[in-house]
Amino acid sequence: MLERLELLIGDKINDVKTKTILIVGVGGVGGYALEALVRSGISNIIIVDNDKVDITNLNRQIISLRSNIGEYKVDVAEKRIKDINPDCKVTKYNLFLNKDNTYDLFKDNKIDYIVDACDTMEVKKELIRIATTSGIKLISSMGTGNKLDPSKLQIMDLRKTSYDPIAKILRKYVKDMHINKKVMVVCSTEAGVKEKITTIPSNSFVPATAGLLCASYIINDIVGDVWKNSIY
Numbered sequence: 001m002l003e004r005l006e007l008l009i010g011d012k013i014n015d016v017k018t019k020t021i022l023i024v025g026v027g028g029v030g031g032y033a034l035e036a037l038v039r040s041g042i043s044n045i046i047i048v049d050n051d052k053v054d055i056t057n058l059n060r061q062i063i064s065l066r067s068n069i070g071e072y073k074v075d076v077a078e079k080r081i082k083d084i085n086p087d088c089k090v091t092k093y094n095l096f097l098n099k100d101n102t103y104d105l106f107k108d109n110k111i112d113y114i115v116d117a118c119d120t121m122e123v124k125k126e127l128i129r130i131a132t133t134s135g136i137k138l139i140s141s142m143g144t145g146n147k148l149d150p151s152k153l154q155i156m157d158l159r160k161t162s163y164d165p166i167a168k169i170l171r172k173y174v175k176d177m178h179i180n181k182k183v184m185v186v187c188s189t190e191a192g193v194k195e196k197i198t199t200i201p202s203n204s205f206v207p208a209t210a211g212l213l214c215a216s217y218i219i220n221d222i223v224g225d226v227w228k229n230s231i232y
Contacts, residue, residue, distance in 0.1 A: 001085065002041050012223045013041055019112040019222055020044035022105060024097065024127065026077045027051070028060040028202065029141045029186075030117030032211025035062055037115075038081050040219050044089045045081060046109055048118075049073045050096040060204045102126040106134065113218045116140035117211065121166070125173050132181045139217045141210050142167045142187040145200035150209035152190040155217050158183040163191050186213045 006013045021042050023030050026049045038045065051073050057064035063076045074092040081088050091109065095101070099122045105111070114136055116127045124140060131138035139155070142164045158174060161167035164187050174183055188210075193201070 005041060009223050015222050016041040016219065017043045019218075020046065020110060021113045021115060021218065022046040022048070022109070022111045023115040023117060024048045024123065025117035025119065026063060026073050027057065027117065028207030029144055029211040029214065030115060031062040031064075031077070032208045033115045033117060033214040034077060034081070034211075035084075036212050036215035037218065038084050038088055040215065042218075043085070043087060046091045046093070046105070046111065047074050047077050048093040048095055048097060048105065049077075050094055060202050060207050062208070097123045099123070099126050103130060106130060106136075111136055113221075114138040114140075115214045115218070117214070121169060124166070124170060128170065128174065128179065128183055129177065132179050132183070137218075137221060138184065139214045140170075140183065140185045141214060142170075142185050144188070144207040144210045145202045146192040146197075147188050147190050147206045148203065149188075149190050150206050152188045153186055153206070153209050153213055154189065155184060155186055155213055158185050158187075161185060161187045163189060184217065186210045186217075 002013060019042060021037055023034050026034055026047050053064045053068050053071055053073055053076055055069055063080055068076045072094050074094050078090045078092055081090050102123055114127055114131055116124055116138060127138060143166045158167060158170055167187055
């Protein structure tokens with residue numbers, strides 16, 4: 001299934017296959033990151049989510065269908081992964097993460113990369129702490145709701161973010177914790193709608209693009225300087 005990708009990256013496909021990726025949250029952002037990583041040859045996936053598919057997910061979450069409403073997202077995601085690549089090893093946690101149990105994931109698993117696509121601020125902070133102290137590479141998604149322009153999404157160091165309330169809180173956390181390493185995030189430079197609203201609006205293409213950027217960060221990091229050795 002990976003012949004076309006192998007034409008692009010050559011023997012690096014073997015490096016891709018050996019990496020283990022933790023994806024925290026398989027909703028709008030995490031679902032697309034998961035999809036792209038599995039289709040890129042990642043063969044060891046750990047997924048964490050405690051939500052069920054809801055009808056309100058249909059506008060933006062790739063794993064959501066009318067036929068699976070009410071099913072746990074990790075179960076739906078596992079079925080989808082296996083339908084793409086039956087040989088992919090899937091470890092799933094139907095679990096609500098918090099500050100106290102997040103580290104347990106790392107005690108039980110050898111993890112090479114983290115995709116943070118969760119909504120819980122204390123977990124985002126804990127993932128940053130764990131990643132920067134353990135040397136695991138992290139890509140964290142900032143807010144994708146209330147945005148309309150996917151071209152404004154960028155992969156950047158957390159310290160360079162703007163317009164994003166999640167990033168603002170995390171910048172303060174990194175500063176207070178004296179974390180000097182780069183914290184890579186996907187963040188939009190779009191200001192978003194200014195009106196106060198109780199339910200955060202969303203669309204199909206901004207979270208999807210953020211998820212694909214998370215996946216591209218990981219695959220390109222694994223592949224590294226393959227193009228410098230290209231014959232083309």
